[in-house]
Amino acid sequence: xxxxxxxxxxxxxxxxxxxxxxxxICEVLFTPEKTFHFTINDxxxxxxxxxxxxxxxxxxxxxxxxxxxxxYLKEISINSDKSYFDTNVTEHHHFFDEDTNELIDCSNExxxxxxxxxxxxxxxxxxxxxxxxxxxxxxxxx
Amino acid sequence: xxxxxxxxxxxxxxxxxxxxxxxxICEVLFTPEKTFHFTINDxxxxxxxxxxxxxxxxxxxxxxxxxxxxxYLKEISINSDKSYFDTNVTEHHHFFDEDTNELIDCSNExxxxxxxxxxxxxxxxxxxxxxxxxxxxxxxxx
DNA sequence: TCAACAGTTTAGAATTGTTTTAATGTGAAC
DNA sequence: GTTCACATTAAAACAATTCTAAACTGTTGA
Numbered sequence: 033x034x035x036x037x038x039x040x041x042x043x044x045x046x047x048x049x050x051x052x053x054x055x056x057i058c059e060v061l062f063t064p065e066k067t068f069h070f071t072i073n074d075x076x077x078x079x080x081x082x083x084x085x086x087x088x089x090x091x092x093x094x095x096x097x098x099x100x101x102x103x104y105l106k107e108i109s110i111n112s113d114k115s116y117f118d119t120n121v122t123e124h125h126h127f128f129d130e131d132t133n134e135l136i137d138c139s140n141e142x143x144x145x146x147x148x149x150x151x152x153x154x155x156x157x158x159x160x161x162x163x164x165x166x167x168x169x170x171x172x173x174x
Numbered sequence: 175x176x177x178x179x180x181x182x183x184x185x186x187x188x189x190x191x192x193x194x195x196x197x198x199i200c201e202v203l204f205t206p207e208k209t210f211h212f213t214i215n216d217x218x219x220x221x222x223x224x225x226x227x228x229x230x231x232x233x234x235x236x237x238x239x240x241x242x243x244x245x246y247l248k249e250i251s252i253n254s255d256k257s258y259f260d261t262n263v264t265e266h267h268h269f270f271d272e273d274t275n276e277l278i279d280c281s282n283e284x285x286x287x288x289x290x291x292x293x294x295x296x297x298x299x300x301x302x303x304x305x306x307x308x309x310x311x312x313x314x315x316x
Numbered sequence: 317t318c319a320a321c322a323g324t325t326t327a328g329a330a331t332t333g334t335t336t337t338a339a340t341g342t343g344a345a346c
Numbered sequence: 347g348t349t350c351a352c353a354t355t356a357a358a359a360c361a362a363t364t365c366t367a368a369a370c371t372g373t374t375g376a
Contacts, residue, residue: 048352048353049342049343049344049351049352049353051342051343051352051353051354053353053354054353071333072333072334073333087354087355088354088355088356089333089334089335089355089356090334090335090336090337090353090354090355090356091353091354091355093334093335094335094353094354107253108253109251109252109253109305109307110251110253111249111250111251111252111253111254111257111258112253113332113333113362113363114332114333114334115253115333115334116253127292127294127297129294129297130300131297136294138290138292141291142290142291142292143288143289143290143291143292144286144288144289144290144291146285146286146288146304147285147286148280148284148285148286148306149283149284149285149286150269150280150284150285152269152271152278152308154310154311155269155271155273155308155309155310155311156308156309156310156311157306157307157308158272158307158308158309159306159307160304160305160306160307161304161305161306161307162288162302162303162304162305163251163302163303163304163305164290164299164301164302164303165251165299165300165301165302165303166294166297166298166299166300167297167298167300168296168297168298169296169297169298190323190324191323191324191371191372193323193324193325193371193372195324195325196324213362214362214363215362229325229326230325230326230327231326231327231362231363231364232324232325232326232327232363232364232365232366233324233325233326235363235364236324236325255333255334255361255362256361256362256363257362257363
């Protein structure tokens with residue numbers, strides 16, 4: 033399985049040594065066909081359950097942060113008690129279902145490009161994120 | 175000063191009794207001409223310093239939450255260790271300066287309206303928030 | 317007038333997500 | 347093989363938020 037060498041490369045690119053623990057993290061993050069959203073908690077649960085591997089939280093955090101810094105993961109700007117990450121690093125946006133706390137991708141084709149007429153002197157735009165909050169029709173606003 | 179009666183009304187509308195502590199919170203939030211962004215920590219500091227009043231955190235939290243629920247405050251969707259609130263409850267968007275961690279309003283006139291072509295079955299759009307992250311030109315991406 | 321009560325305030329404790337620490341482990345290069 | 351920089355780990359520290367339990371307050375209605 034040459035995936036392993038891809039993972040090792042990703043780790044080295046992120047300034048991390050390819051250790052057993054980190055390769056497991058890569059396996060969970062980068063093997064699936066479909067991209068997905070996760071929290072650190074989700075990720076450690078998957079590793080523990082599916083791979084019956086126990087990886088210390090500190091290792092998970094430092095690996096995820098390195099991947100984010102390198103651009104192999106994106107952090108989604110949603111105000112929540114926890115941080116959400118996305119293995120889809122292409123430019124796209126999100127629906128957030130307030131009933132289920134679920135994130136749903138909104139591809140660039142599904143939204144007209146955002147045209148910003150203002151700019152902040154001396155500052156460069158790093159990212160533009162659109163978050164569309166949705167909820168059941170027949171539901172009280174919370 | 176008839177502001178007081180406005181504040182009392184706002185509190186009652188939010189299902190809260192107008193107590194001394196809560197009126198102080200209203201004073202800080204709703205007296206200024208200009209709307210502003212704040213964290214719970216900011217708010218308690220302002221109350222302590224400017225009004226030399228000490229209000230328990232629990233009271234601040236419950237009042238802010240009630241105002242948010244009622245729509246007198248907006249919570250800004252930014253992924254951060256703390257929650258940011260906005261006294262500007264009209265529809266508008268934000269720049270986030272990554273260098274200074276500062277939020278800057280982006281009015282609806284300064285951005286073309288976002289046109290969403292996708293919809294989630296059975297769900298209604300509650301809000302659309304655009305967050306534009308900016309940073310110094312000559313700065314490393316973090 | 318005052319007893320009762322529903323809602324409030326408060327300090328501190330509890331909880332939760334995240335980061336730090338300090339000790340121990342590991343693997344590639346000499 | 348030794349060494350050394352980097353890793354892993356469990357546990358402690360930390361920070362934001364929520365919860366708790368006890369004391370307080372203001373209205374209501376005997």
